Amino acid sequence: xxxxxxxxxxxxxxxxxxxxxxxxxxxxxxxxxxxxxxxxxxxxxxxxxxxxxxxxxxxxxxxxxxxxxxxxxxxxxxxxxxxxxxxxxxxxxxxxxxxxxxxxxxxxxxxxxxxxxxxxxxxxxxxxxxxxxxxxxxxxxxxxxxxxxxxxxxxxxxxxxxxxxxxxxxxxxxxxxxxxxxxxxxxxxxxxxxxxxxxxxxxxxxxxxxxxxxxxxxxxxxxxxxxxxxxxxxxxxxxxxxxxxxxxxxxxxxxxxxxxxxxxxxxxxxxxxxxxxxxxxx
Amino acid sequence: xxxxxxxxxxxxxxxxxxxxxxxxxxxxxxxxxxxxxxxxxxxxxxxxxxxxxxxxxxxxxxxxxxxxxxxxxxxxxxxxxxxxxxxxxxxxxxxxxxxxxxxxxxxxxxxxxxxxxxxxxxxxxxxxxxxxxxxxxxxxxxxxxxxxxxxxxxxxxxxxxxxxxxxxxxxxxxxxxxxxxxxxxxxxxxxxxxxxxxxxxxxxxxxxxxxxxxxxxxxxxxxxxxxxxxxxxxxxxxxxxxxxxxxxxxxxxxxxxxxxxxxxxxxxxx
Numbered sequence: 017x018x019x020x021x022x023x024x025x026x027x028x029x030x031x032x033x034x035x036x037x038x039x040x041x042x043x044x045x046x047x048x049x050x051x052x053x054x055x056x057x058x059x060x061x062x063x064x065x066x067x068x069x070x071x072x073x074x075x076x077x078x079x080x081x082x083x084x085x086x087x088x089x090x091x092x093x094x095x096x097x098x099x100x101x102x103x104x105x106x107x108x109x110x111x112x113x114x115x116x117x118x119x120x121x122x123x124x125x126x127x128x129x130x131x132x133x134x135x136x137x138x139x140x141x142x143x144x145x146x147x148x149x150x151x152x153x154x155x156x157x158x159x160x161x162x163x164x165x166x167x168x169x170x171x172x173x174x175x176x177x178x179x180x181x182x183x184x185x186x187x188x189x190x191x192x193x194x195x196x197x198x199x200x201x202x203x204x205x206x207x208x209x210x211x212x213x214x215x216x217x218x219x220x221x222x223x224x225x226x227x228x229x230x231x232x233x234x235x236x237x238x239x240x241x242x243x244x245x246x247x248x249x250x251x252x253x254x255x256x257x258x259x260x261x262x263x264x265x266x267x268x269x270x271x272x273x274x275x276x277x278x279x280x281x282x283x284x285x286x287x288x289x290x291x292x293x294x295x296x297x298x
Numbered sequence: 299x300x301x302x303x304x305x306x307x308x309x310x311x312x313x314x315x316x317x318x319x320x321x322x323x324x325x326x327x328x329x330x331x332x333x334x335x336x337x338x339x340x341x342x343x344x345x346x347x348x349x350x351x352x353x354x355x356x357x358x359x360x361x362x363x364x365x366x367x368x369x370x371x372x373x374x375x376x377x378x379x380x381x382x383x384x385x386x387x388x389x390x391x392x393x394x395x396x397x398x399x400x401x402x403x404x405x406x407x408x409x410x411x412x413x414x415x416x417x418x419x420x421x422x423x424x425x426x427x428x429x430x431x432x433x434x435x436x437x438x439x440x441x442x443x444x445x446x447x448x449x450x451x452x453x454x455x456x457x458x459x460x461x462x463x464x465x466x467x468x469x470x471x472x473x474x475x476x477x478x479x480x481x482x483x484x485x486x487x488x489x490x491x492x493x494x495x496x497x498x499x500x501x502x503x504x505x506x507x508x509x510x511x512x513x514x515x516x517x518x519x520x521x522x523x524x525x526x527x528x529x530x531x532x533x534x535x536x537x538x539x540x541x542x543x544x545x546x547x548x549x550x551x552x553x554x555x556x557x558x559x560x561x562x563x564x565x566x567x568x
Contacts, residue, residue, distance in 0.1 A: 059479040066483035077356045077498040084351045208329030224344045
């Protein structure tokens with residue numbers, strides 16, 4: 017054991033600058049890959065926008081002009097529309113590409129490259145997310161602004177803090193999808209885990225309704241025990257300035273903690289999976 | 299007649315093969331069944347959570363709103379179970395698998411539906427039916443024979459309507475290969491739209507979705523007829539009873555679009 021496993025060794029002389037360059041190049045390629053499917057982008061944006069209307073009207077009707085869950089109607093409208101915009105950025109539901117590569121054995125060629133697969137996939141995903149920010153996040157939010165009164169942040173630190181929060185959300189959601197896909201190393205057919213993820217993620221991330229509608233104890237345990245509220249609820253609460261400034265920073269700090277934990281978990285699972293793959297004879 | 303039986307036999311053969319294939323990964327299939335029912339449980343739970351922060355949504359109480367959600371979810375899930383897989387057509391067109399479908403001596407629509415029949419979705423439909431039943435019992439409906447019959451007809455007609463939406467929007471893939479997601483706005487969007495009173499929505503959005511496309515006639519208007527409530531938006535009482543008829547033109551249009559699409563299909567050549 018350990019002598020002939022598929023663990024990746026990075027090339028020693030490209031210690032740091034080299035790794036950064038590689039990361040950047042892969043991220044750019046991730047961006048360009050998605051820039052190719054223009055029709056799909058338009059279709060996706062259209063659908064997100066329709067759902068924006070559906071949800072915005074619904075939550076405004078629920079609010080009935082009053083404050084619910086600590087959100088004013090304007091804050092709710094911003095919550096809904098920016099959530100629709102972030103849907104393709106903080107991608108919860110992507111095609112199970114990695115799982116397919118594991119099932120077919122193609123993943124072996126990923127493992128032969130001189131860069132850690134977690135890093136290269138994260139880089140590609142960040143490139144994808146940046147493309148989504150430009151093409152799939154901005155248009156629905158603009159439509160929302162055109163048809164509804166949206167709440168705009170007033171604190172000077174909110175926009176940069178929101179940006180950090182979104183980046184952390186993208187990293188965490190990447191880790192979640194990576195881990196779900198990695199179950200393929202053990203299960204081969206990942207339909208079950210994927211549908212479990214599809215289901216749980218939407219609710220607990222704050223996509224179906226703001227989690228603040230739930231009772232306090234349930235909410236607190238979700239925040240502390242799962243990384244999911246960090247995906248949507250966190251950046252959206254930061255953006256609509258639902259809480260006082262220290263709480264805003266606290267939310268982002270918690271996201272940072274979850275990002276670190278999840279990345280570590282991905283590395284561990286990847287190591288074990290590489291051994292597993294060798295045992296299978298792949 | 300003999301030809302028809304042969305065709306039916308062909309379809310049944312495909313279905314059996316599918317059932318066996320799906321059940322062979324047992325663990326995964328079990329999780330699939332469980333998570334599928336949970337999807338609809340969550341839709342209903344969302345309605346209930348929203349009513350925890352307010353008493354009236356769009357002027358309707360929880361019990362009344364659940365009748366609408368029950369009707370809408372029954373209709374959607376039955377359609378999703380039987381023809382929902384048609385949305386995979388964008389995959390078949392892109393990969394060229396559609397060529398294989400068209401050269402076989404069976405109807406393309408039937409084949410596509412049998413190719414990956416989502417057996418796991420049965421659990422969803424059963425749950426939606428249970429929600430509708432409970433909601434109707436709790437909503438103080440003034441039961442007459444006509445209402446009992448209507449409570450059975452309305453979800454079925456709604457399913458035909460949603461089926462038409464599924465087939466119609468999936469046909470888009472014949473023209474624009476990579477834009478199949480447009481369909482989701484009307485299938486899943488339609489499901490969400492019908493789960494709440496139409497009074498929730500407003501402006502041109504309501505006019506287009508509720509009356510232009512006809513989604514108001516899937517759950518909202520039939521629910522008003524069952525509950526015996528006047529329509530706050532002003533349609534006469536008989537409109538609720540006549541609502542299921544909307545599925546007829548919808549199915550005709552969808553059939554036309556589908557057939558035009560198949561004729562329009564040109565292989566990707568890959």
